[in-house]
Amino acid sequence: MNILDGGEGGGQLVRTALALSAVTGEPFRMRHVRRARANPGLQAQHCAAIEAVAAVCNAETGGVEVGSESFTFEPNEDIDEDADPADQGVLGGSVSVEVGTAGSVPLVFDALLPVAVALDESFTARLEGGTDAKWAPPFDYFRRVKLPVLQEHGLDADVTLNRRGFYPRGGGKATLTVEPSTLDAFDVTERGERESLTAYSVAEESESEDDVAERQAEPAPDAADVETEYVEADCSGSALVLAAEYEHSTAGFAELGEMGVEPETVGENAVERFEAFEDGDAAVDEYLADQLLPFVALAGGEVRAPEVTSHVETCIDLLAEFGYDVTVEDEGDTVLLSA
Numbered sequence: 001m002n003i004l005d006g007g008e009g010g011g012q013l014v015r016t017a018l019a020l021s022a023v024t025g026e027p028f029r030m031r032h033v034r035r036a037r038a039n040p041g042l043q044a045q046h047c048a049a050i051e052a053v054a055a056v057c058n059a060e061t062g063g064v065e066v067g068s069e070s071f072t073f074e075p076n077e078d079i080d081e082d083a084d085p086a087d088q089g090v091l092g093g094s095v096s097v098e099v100g101t102a103g104s105v106p107l108v109f110d111a112l113l114p115v116a117v118a119l120d121e122s123f124t125a126r127l128e129g130g131t132d133a134k135w136a137p138p139f140d141y142f143r144r145v146k147l148p149v150l151q152e153h154g155l156d157a158d159v160t161l162n163r164r165g166f167y168p169r170g171g172g173k174a175t176l177t178v179e180p181s182t183l184d185a186f187d188v189t190e191r192g193e194r195e196s197l198t199a200y201s202v203a204e205e206s207e208s209e210d211d212v213a214e215r216q217a218e219p220a221p222d223a224a225d226v227e228t229e230y231v232e233a234d235c236s237g238s239a240l241v242l243a244a245e246y247e248h249s250t251a252g253f254a255e256l257g258e259m260g261v262e263p264e265t266v267g268e269n270a271v272e273r274f275e276a277f278e279d280g281d282a283a284v285d286e287y288l289a290d291q292l293l294p295f296v297a298l299a300g301g302e303v304r305a306p307e308v309t310s311h312v313e314t315c316i317d318l319l320a321e322f323g324y325d326v327t328v329e330d331e332g333d334t335v336l337l338s339a
Ligand SMILES: Nc1ncnc2c1ncn2[C@@H]1O[C@H](COP(=O)(O)OP(=O)(O)OP(=O)(O)O)[C@@H](O)[C@H]1O
Pocket: 009, 010, 011, 012, 013, 034, 037, 107, 135, 136, 137, 138, 141, 254, 255, 286, 287, 288, 290, 291, 311
C-alpha cells in the first residue's frame, strides 16, 4: 500500500491520490490530511470525492469521516496490476453524492475526471452541493475553461447544470458523464491568437433588482461578449468567469460575488487577472496549471504556466509517489511543466 503524506497540501492532494489510485489500481493510505489547514482533516467535500471515486472503481475505504486525518482507499481488487493502466478494468456505472451545503461540486468532478483513462464503461455522477463555492473553480470555469481544454485532448466527458448552488446554502445540482477516453499528449506551450473573450456573469434572481450580473460584467473589455443570467437558488450569490479562448488554449479568470463587495469590483478583479495573463507568455492560467497536472502525468507532454504555485508543487510530489514524474523548468516569467 502506498503511504502518502497529505500534510503539505490541501484537498487537492486527496483528489489527485483518489484519481491516480483508481487509474493505477494501487491502494493508498493518506496520513496528515490537510494538516496545515485551519480545519485539518477531511471535510465534507473531500468525503464526497472519496465516496464518488470509490463508487466508480469499487473501492473499499476506511477512516472516511469529517475531521479524519488518515484514511485508506483500496480500489477494486479484481484489477490486474500487470495490465496496462488503460486496460485495468476500472468499472463505470452511476453514483449520486451529496457534497453537503456549499461543498464544491466542481472539485468532486475534478477527482473523477482522470479516471476516464481507465474506464471500461461510462459513468455518471450526480452531485448536489455548491456549484459556485469559495476557494474552488466556479461552475462556469469548470464548464467553459477546464472541460474544453481536456476535451481538446481526448477526454470524452460532458457536464449538465441542473441548478446553481451558492455559498453558504449550496443546494446546486450538476451531472457529469464520462466515457472511456484515450488522452492525447499535451502540447500547450503557446496560447496563440485570442479567438474569443466571454464574460459569463450569473446571479441569484433576487439580485436582478440591483443589476448584479450586468454590473459584474461591466468592467469586461469591449472585445468581450457578455452573457448574463439570473437563476433560482437556495440563497443569494453571484459569480463571474471571464473565459479567453486562444488558438491553442483556453484560460479563465473567475471571481465570486461577496457581501460588501461591489459587483463592479468583482468584474475589475477578473479583468486585472486577465490583463496580467495577456501581458505574460503562459498558455494556461495559474489554476488550470495545477488542475491539468494529473492529466499531463497520464498523457505526457508540456504545458507552459505562469508560475509554480504551492498547489503545483505539492501535486507534483504526490504524482511522483504513484510513479509519474513531472518536471518543472523555470523560464523566468513562466514555467514549463513536462512529463
Ligand atoms: N478562482 C479559481 N478559479 C479556478 N480554480 C480555482 C480557483 N480557486 C481555486 N481553484 C482551484 O481549486 C482547487 C483548490 O484546491 P485546495 O486543495 O486548495 O482545495 P480544497 O479541497 O478546498 O482544500 P483545502 O481547504 O485544503 O485548501 C485548486 O485545484 C485550484 O486550482
